Amino acid sequence: MAANDDDAIAQAKDRSRQSSSMASASDAVSAGRPSTSANDQYGRFQREIVPHLDAAYNFARFLSRNPDAAQDIVQEAFLRAYRRFDGYQGGDARAWIFSIVRNCYHNWLLEGRRKARVEIDVHGRDDGGGFSIDDVPSDDDTPESALLKSSEAGKVRHVLNKLPRSLREVLVLRELEGLSYRQMAETLALPIGTVMSRLARGRTQFEIAWRAEAAVQEKQR
Amino acid sequence: MSASSQRPCSEWELMLHGLVDGELDAAHSLQVESHIATCAHCAGQLESLQALKQRVAQKGVQWRTPDHVRAQVLATISREAAMQARSLAGAPASRHGDARFSVLGFVRQWLFVPSLAALAASLFLVLAPVSDRSSIPDEVLAGHVRSLLVDHLTDVATSDRHTVKPWFNGKIDFSPPVVDLAQGGFPLQGGRVDYIGGRVVAALVYKRQSHIINVFVWPAAAGATTPTLPTTASRDGYNMANWSVGGLTFWAVSDVNADDLTRFREAFSSRTAQ
Numbered sequence: 001m002a003a004n005d006d007d008a009i010a011q012a013k014d015r016s017r018q019s020s021s022m023a024s025a026s027d028a029v030s031a032g033r034p035s036t037s038a039n040d041q042y043g044r045f046q047r048e049i050v051p052h053l054d055a056a057y058n059f060a061r062f063l064s065r066n067p068d069a070a071q072d073i074v075q076e077a078f079l080r081a082y083r084r085f086d087g088y089q090g091g092d093a094r095a096w097i098f099s100i101v102r103n104c105y106h107n108w109l110l111e112g113r114r115k116a117r118v119e120i121d122v123h124g125r126d127d128g129g130g131f132s133i134d135d136v137p138s139d140d141d142t143p144e145s146a147l148l149k150s151s152e153a154g155k156v157r158h159v160l161n162k163l164p165r166s167l168r169e170v171l172v173l174r175e176l177e178g179l180s181y182r183q184m185a186e187t188l189a190l191p192i193g194t195v196m197s198r199l200a201r202g203r204t205q206f207e208i209a210w211r212a213e214a215a216v217q218e219k220q221r
Numbered sequence: 222m223s224a225s226s227q228r229p230c231s232e233w234e235l236m237l238h239g240l241v242d243g244e245l246d247a248a249h250s251l252q253v254e255s256h257i258a259t260c261a262h263c264a265g266q267l268e269s270l271q272a273l274k275q276r277v278a279q280k281g282v283q284w285r286t287p288d289h290v291r292a293q294v295l296a297t298i299s300r301e302a303a304m305q306a307r308s309l310a311g312a313p314a315s316r317h318g319d320a321r322f323s324v325l326g327f328v329r330q331w332l333f334v335p336s337l338a339a340l341a342a343s344l345f346l347v348l349a350p351v352s353d354r355s356s357i358p359d360e361v362l363a364g365h366v367r368s369l370l371v372d373h374l375t376d377v378a379t380s381d382r383h384t385v386k387p388w389f390n391g392k393i394d395f396s397p398p399v400v401d402l403a404q405g406g407f408p409l410q411g412g413r414v415d416y417i418g419g420r421v422v423a424a425l426v427y428k429r430q431s432h433i434i435n436v437f438v439w440p441a442a443a444g445a446t447t448p449t450l451p452t453t454a455s456r457d458g459y460n461m462a463n464w465s466v467g468g469l470t471f472w473a474v475s476d477v478n479a480d481d482l483t484r485f486r487e488a489f490s491s492r493t494a495q
Contacts, residue, residue: 016325039302039306041302041305042298042299043296050295050298053286053291053294054283054285054286056282057284057285057286057290058283058286061284062284067287070284071287071290071292071293072315074286074290074294075290075293075294075297078294078297079297079298079301082298082301082302083301086314111436151281152276152279152281153279153280153281153282154281156277156279156282157282160277160282170479171277174242175274175277175278176278176282176283180244181242181244194237196235196238197235199238199242200234200235200238202272203238203270206273207269207273209444210273
């Protein structure tokens, strides 16, 4: 492919610097599309929901602690969000997409549990338990690797990933996504008082785990 | 070791969190602040809370969305939008509203099936192979339409191919040839990454007068060593051209007329074959 790069045509380049006005092209496309309402919905979704894709991915990644799962969860969440978008009344967009991400995360857990039961059928636990898989750290984001913990940010991720999910998610929503207590209550479908006490507990647990981590590293030195 | 000696001001604890989170009203803020002024324990607590907040919120903790995830999510949404538009358009004009309503009604009924999760999972399993089978030309066309709809034609907008080519480094696992065809009447507009056939692909954007030409590039499937014969086809009013060279598959799609697209294909492939 390198052979294609050898000739630079400056004059052609200058000629090609035109304004990239897209009006005619997009007009042609929308004229060919019969349903303007579908396009409206599409445009609105692009403006109001898609900007929260990064936040949704971050949330899914910290919930699942697994890059592949986070990808699937976000993908499924945005598809569902799009299908339900005409029922969305314009409340808090982030709380809305976060709650869908959370539902998709729960489905991913159920799916994993179902598969685990089919594949190894050893744990005769009843379905109501709900903690077994959730609290086993996944192998991707929680390895005890020096690489992951080489930076302070990496250590923070590591310690967050060690916390139980209920505490991890309030810390992520509050400290990384900057949600208000009210938005968190909406996302998690909890009373504000519960959100506050979980947040306080989450911070205390984080502090304890952070110090323990520092002590371990001190010893290894 | 009583609880009160461990946490002498436990009744203030939530208020301290509310203060660092900026969630207290003026009256309560004053109340907490005047307490802190007289209580070394709570002042220390407040300080360590602020340090913790800064530590957790520091740069590099938040996960960045990988480009291929972003491309895949956007592609899924636009495919869904295209499917909805197509199903609405497919209904007879006179009973347009009715058909639409009954489809929605049907969907709603099923949405409220209690075993939604199981249903969704099984639907996904059923649908996934089908979407795999959706033809490459369909996906290429969807990619083209999407690029015009989303106002996301280019991630890197420049007519300078020496800027476009290196931009792909690290975003995709191959190096697409970027040629300047301005002399042939096809000025380069830029490039972006897209998602077609289950993989992240390079998309090069050219212009023919006011028409946009998208060229999607990805490595040819292993085993397909012989370059396929160039083909040109028309679909839904768009013209498409497909060729492969140097182990890469190229799909050009545009609403320009078939002759122009053929000329574009010839210009592009002759420049890459050198």
